[in-house]
Amino acid sequence: MPELTGILESSLYVDDLSRSAVFYRMLFGFETLVSEDRLCALAVAGRHVLLLFKKGGSLDHVPPHGGSGQLHIAFSIPEGDLAGWEARLTAAGVPIETHTHWELGGQSLFFRDPDGHLIELVTSGCWGIY
Numbered sequence: 001m002p003e004l005t006g007i008l009e010s011s012l013y014v015d016d017l018s019r020s021a022v023f024y025r026m027l028f029g030f031e032t033l034v035s036e037d038r039l040c041a042l043a044v045a046g047r048h049v050l051l052l053f054k055k056g057g058s059l060d061h062v063p064p065h066g067g068s069g070q071l072h073i074a075f076s077i078p079e080g081d082l083a084g085w086e087a088r089l090t091a092a093g094v095p096i097e098t099h100t101h102w103e104l105g106g107q108s109l110f111f112r113d114p115d116g117h118l119i120e121l122v123t124s125g126c127w128g129i130y
Contacts, residue, residue: 011051013067014115020052023114027092028075044075074108074120076130082107085121102126 014020021040024030030042033049038057042050050073059066077085089096089111097118098110106125113119124130 007048009049009051010073011053011065011067012071012073012113012115012117013053013055014113015055016114017052017054017057019114024050024052027088027094070112070116070118072118072120074122074126077121077123079107079123079125082109082121082123085109104128106130 012020017038017040021032021035021042024042025032028044030044030050032040033043034041038054038061040052042052044050053066055068056066058064086096086099086109089109094111096109096111098108100108100110102108102125104125104127106123106127108120108122108126110118110120122130
């Protein structure tokens with residue numbers, strides 16, 4: 001079988017591209033790779049890309065794509081940084097919906113972005129592979 005080396009990009013579709021880009025840059029310190037009328041590409045941990053697309057803005061591109069509804073994305077964090085992230089979210093006025101303890105020992109913080117997407121910060125021990 002040919003090799004697959006991972007997931008490079010994840011996409012969220014947003015109502016207000018500028019508002020969402022500011023949220024992710026401010027909260028996480030993500031670097032902007034590309035910023036256009038229909039999309040903003042943000043560097044995540046120097047190895048992944050979070051694509052923020054304006055809803056409906058990519059339907060006339062090749063290949064056309066789009067999304068709607070509240071989606072979920074999780075970012076991995078070191079276990080020792082969980083309390084720091086909880087404090088950062090609180091200081092930024094971002095309500096934490098749930099603090100979950102997983103069976104394998106990991107923990108997660110769940111909160112929403114400005115479009116209602118469910119964002120998770122998760123330590124190792126969530127999955128057998130992480």
